[in-house]
Amino acid sequence: MKGITVLGATGSIGLNTLDVVARHGGRFRVVALTANTRWERLLEQCRRWRPELAVLREPGGAARLEEALRREGLPTRVATGEAGLVEAAAHPEAHYVMAAIVGGAGLQATLAAARAGKRVLLANKEALVMAGALFMDTVRDAGAELLPIDSEHNAIFQCMPEGFRAGERPAGVEQVLLTASGGPFRTLSPEAMARVTPDQACAHPNWDMGRKISVDSATMMNKGLEIIEARWLFGLSLEQVQVVVHPQSVVHSLVQYTDGSVLAQLGQPDMRTPIAHALAWPERMPSGVAPLDLFRVGRLEFEPPDPERFPCLRLAVEAARRGGNATIGLNAANEVAVAEFLAGRIPFPAIPAIIEEVMAQAPAGDPRTLDEILAADARARSEAAARAAIMAEQRNHA
Ligand code: NDP
Numbered sequence: 001m002k003g004i005t006v007l008g009a010t011g012s013i014g015l016n017t018l019d020v021v022a023r024h025g026g027r028f029r030v031v032a033l034t035a036n037t038r039w040e041r042l043l044e045q046c047r048r049w050r051p052e053l054a055v056l057r058e059p060g061g062a063a064r065l066e067e068a069l070r071r072e073g074l075p076t077r078v079a080t081g082e083a084g085l086v087e088a089a090a091h092p093e094a095h096y097v098m099a100a101i102v103g104g105a106g107l108q109a110t111l112a113a114a115r116a117g118k119r120v121l122l123a124n125k126e127a128l129v130m131a132g133a134l135f136m137d138t139v140r141d142a143g144a145e146l147l148p149i150d151s152e153h154n155a156i157f158q159c160m161p162e163g164f165r166a167g168e169r170p171a172g173v174e175q176v177l178l179t180a181s182g183g184p185f186r187t188l189s190p191e192a193m194a195r196v197t198p199d200q201a202c203a204h205p206n207w208d209m210g211r212k213i214s215v216d217s218a219t220m221m222n223k224g225l226e227i228i229e230a231r232w233l234f235g236l237s238l239e240q241v242q243v244v245v246h247p248q249s250v251v252h253s254l255v256q257y258t259d260g261s262v263l264a265q266l267g268q269p270d271m272r273t274p275i276a277h278a279l280a281w282p283e284r285m286p287s288g289v290a291p292l293d294l295f296r297v298g299r300l301e302f303e304p305p306d307p308e309r310f311p312c313l314r315l316a317v318e319a320a321r322r323g324g325n326a327t328i329g330l331n332a333a334n335e336v337a338v339a340e341f342l343a344g345r346i347p348f349p350a351i352p353a354i355i356e357e358v359m360a361q362a363p364a365g366d367p368r369t370l371d372e373i374l375a376a377d378a379r380a381r382s383e384a385a386a387r388a389a390i391m392a393e394q395r396n397h398a
Contacts, residue, residue, distance in 0.1 A: 001029050003093040004279075005118075007085065007109050008100035009033035010041040012210045013123045013149065016271045017098045018045065020279060020287055028279070032088035034101070034109070039065040046076045053077050053091060055084035057105075085109035090116035096279065098149070099124040102212050103335050104377055107131055111370065114138040114146070121278045123149040125229045129331045131373050132232040133366075136167045146233070147278035152178050152226055153233055154274035155252035155265035160234070169235035170255075176234060177254040177262070178226055179246040180305060181206050183217040186247060190309055194349050198342045206249035206269040215338045219351050220305065224316020225334075228327055231320065238320050243313070245303045250292065267292055311352040319359060324366030325376050326359055332380035333358035336388060345392040354387045 004021065008014045014033075021028045030049040035042045039061035046054050046069060054069070054076045056062040062080035069076050079087055089097055089112040097113035098121045099106060106124035111131070113120045115138050122128065128135055139146045146166035148154045156176050157166070164170050184203050185193055201218040202211050209217070216222035223243050230241050244254075249269040256262045267273045268289050276287030307314040312334070319330035337354040340346045346354075358380050367373045 001027065002095040003029050003031040003091070004096045004098065005032040005034075005088050005091055005094040005113070006030065006098045006100065007034050007089060007106060007113075008098075008102065008124070009045055010035040010038045011100055011102060012208065012213075013098070013100035013271060013275070017100065017121075017275050018049070020272050020276050023286060023288055024279075027285075028096075029093075031094045032091045034085055034088050036101075036105070037061050039068075043068050046074055047072070050074065051076055052093065053079060053084075053088055055079045055088045057081060057085060082108055086112040089113040089118070095119060096121060098275075099127065100149070102126070102210055104130055104331060107373075108370070111135060111138055114144045115142050117142040117144050119145040119147065119278075121147050121149050121275070125150055125225050126331050126335070128232050129225050129228045130328050130377060131370070132228070132327075134368060134370065134373065136232055140167060147281055148229075148233055149271070149274050149278055150226060150229065151269070151271065151274050152253040153229060154277055156230065156234060156255055158265045158277065159253070159255040159263035166233045167235060172257050172259070173234075173236075173240075174256045174258050175240040175242055176230060176236060177242050177244050177256060178223065178230060179244050179249070179251055179253050179302075180220065180223040181217065181249045182245045182247055182305075183220060183222075185218050186245070188309075190349075193309070194347055196348045198344060201341070201348065205247075207271075211342055212335070212338055215341060215351075216334070219312040219338075219348070220310035221312035221316060221334050221338075221351075221355075223305070224313050224319075225331070227316055228320050238317065243305045245305050247301055247303075248297060248299070250297050251300060312355065315352060315355050315359060322362075325362040325364065325380075328367065328373060328376045329358050329362035329380040329383075330355060332377045333384040336381050336384035340388040340392065346388055346395065347391075350388070350391045354384050354391065357387050358384050 032053040034055040066078040089109040099110040100123040202214040254264040272287040319326040333355040
């Protein structure tokens, strides 16, 4: 029986993870669950899973959760704050840690799981974008296992040579082809994009995801972050990662070998497949996902991305080339800008505009320690917030 901690248990990936775990009763035991503010949803999960530890980052909600658990006579202990998340990640009874907190907020807990030598199921790509070198060094030094959950990276992992481990340089690989759905605005004109609403941006044609990653898909920043993620996971140069727009989201990514072979992983657009793959690896187990019916899919189309209409892709490539402070700035500014867009304060095209301005201010340098990374992240966030405030003001006066 493998113990599992789910960081970000109340989110889209967290719920999918628990759905897969529920299909394999005797195989996994839920040890710890975490959330940010949604304590009622975490309470329901505690009733169902009876974890040893439940963590709510926000202290007010944690107090309410603790009171409700005590009232119902449930055995779960409650912790809060960053320390609580780190405790859940490093819990001695957890063999596996699903890292599914959204954004840079997940960095410290994800790192703690690696430091504790766990099998880390990595959905939190922002952690790798911010702290790739530190994270990969920690995985190696602690002897942790790293399995990608992002559907594209999980697909690439599945197509890698036998025995491949994340962070190694794969033998015989020419390049990887990272597929992108193109998001809800794939064919939209720049004029129409200027008027889109948060709900339109979150209405992804193929995937049902949390709101932040949905907006990232709409701007194609998601693919930009994934380029950086792929470089760390698969030891590749920037030139070895090619983005291919594939609107059907059936081919999840491909690996091209030096002999001309191209291996692809296909499947339904359902995150339970990569989650089940990473939980069972190197074996296989059912995920609850319906079989792929190629006759219903009918056609598979591929087209090049358009960095003019999707400037976030261009900015991410530039950040990947510069590395260090530029990638930290890219991620931080994106998180701030997306939150402002979702709150209705800035228009959609302001997202790349804010990121570009923050990246232009990013000093040269490559922060390597956690403290340096967090300081660079905080600096970039406050610059992005200041720029967003100016843009919101301009919008109010327009
Ligand atoms: P959601 O927004 O659905 O869920 C986020 C989870 O993180 C929730 O449990 C939330 O708690 C928690 N959380 C949010 N902010 C904090 C914080 N400051 N401190 C602690 N916990 C926090 O996100 P997704 O599940 O969509 O995405 C999670 C990660 O997985 C992201 O990095 C995303 O890029 C990646 N990913 C997601 C995919 C998907 O299909 N959804 C696909 C591939 C990758 P609460 O409920 O209390 O707010």
